[in-house]
Amino acid sequence: MAIEKEGTFEVDGHSLYTKSWLPDGPTKAKLIFFHGFSDHVNRYQAFFSALAARGIAVYGVDQRGWGRSVKKPSxxxxxxxxxxxxxxxxxxxxxxxPSSPADVPAFVMGHSMGGGQVLTLACHPDYQESVVRPVRGWLLESPFISFSPEEEPSAVKVFAGRLASRLLPHFQLKHEIVPEHLSRDPEVRERLVQxxxxxxxxxxxxxxxxLDRTGALAxxxxxxxxxxxxxxxxxxxGTEDKTTWFPASRKYFDECTKEVKDREFKAYEGWYHMLHADGPESEQFFxxxxxxxxxxCDGEKPEAKL
Incomplete structure (x- = not known):
């Protein structure tokens, strides 16, 4: 059973909502997690509870602009x-x-938009020594490296959006994500709508x-x-992801990650975007x-799985 704790994180004058899922026993590892577009950490409840039950403490934050970190519509x-x-x-x-060799190792994970953000951070030259090197491992769930064909915006829309962003950076725009593209589980899709x-x-x-981060990764x-x-x-x-594109993730792994000796790509045949909430099979993902x-967590470096 996970011990759940809510809190806040202060950064740059803003207070962001946080939640932790802590093991009811010894902690073997820490996982810092970043959610996807229009998402929030409480939507990963079953996944995080399963990890905590195995001794992995999970620390999540509703990122700026999302979830319970939003205090007003603007x-x-x-x-x-x-x-x-x-x-x-x-x-x-x-x-x-970790602040000493005796501390448990830390891992960082992101889903969808959060996966693209995590990968961008892990590759950024300014954060290599202060953030990247102390992290034991980085995990990406359905990372946003490229749109799926179903979600790809037109070139005209992208160009117009980039131009307008310079003039009206805080102008709000709806980007509806089709629930049927996210999960095969009808109950999950209904909860998304509600x-x-x-x-x-x-x-x-x-x-x-x-779009800039995604383009640079792609x-x-x-x-x-x-x-x-x-x-x-x-x-x-997931090979049938209709939100972010499986072939783009596979291509990035094959062509851009050779500097990483310990690397693994896992294809989930027939699965959709939310591997953590894609029906009963999600327990395999957990x-x-x-x-x-x-x-x-024992200091070993397993061989890469290609």
Whole structure:
């Protein structure tokens, strides 16, 4: 059973909602988690509880502009530029990093938009020593490296959005994500529709930053730095994901992660976008993530699985 604790995290004059799922027993590892677009950490309840039951403490935050960190409608989707997003993430990660060899190892994970953010942070030259190197492993669930064909916006829409973002950065724009594209489980899809915290609203500045990060990853311009600061990487993606694109994740892994000696790509055949909430089979995803983390808690470096 997980011990759940709510709290707040202060950064750059803003108070962000946090929640932790702690083991009811010895802690073997820490996992710092970043959610996806129009999402919030309480939507991962079953996943985080399963990890905590295995001794993995999970620390989540509703990112700026999302979930319970939004105090008024004008804050919906108000993430700031990519530099602000990465600074918020780094600030949240640092207090959970080991301060001595006796501390349990820390891992960082992101889903969808959060997966693209985590990968961008892990590859950013400014954070290699202060954040990336102390983290034992990085995990990506259905990372946003490219749109699926079903969600790809037109070139005209992208161009117009980028231009408008310079003039009206805080202008809000709805981006509806089709629930049927996220999970095969009809009960999960209904809960998504009924969740008042999932507002599907971005700002032009935030959406432009999201597109820029995604484009840089898809083109291979953002990749692990030479020197081995990023020690371990796991990517899991459903082959029938209709929100982010499985082939883009596979291509990125094959072409851009060779600097990472301990790396693994897991294809979930027939699964959709929310691996953590894709029906009863999601328990296998819980096990895969937990196994991967715990295998790296004894200091060993397993062989890469390609």
């Amino acid at each position: 804050e919906r989707g108000l993430t700031g530029p990519t530099s602000r997003v990465l600074a918020d993430m780094a600030a949240f990660i640092r207090p959970h990093l 969740d008042p915290l999932m507002h599907n609203t971005g700002t032009l500045e935030g959406l432009a930053g999201l 083109r291979g311009e953002v990749r692990p730095q030479p020197g081995g600061a990023l020690r371990s990487l796991w990517i899991g993606h 096990k895969d993530v937990g196994d991967w983390i715990l295998a790296r």
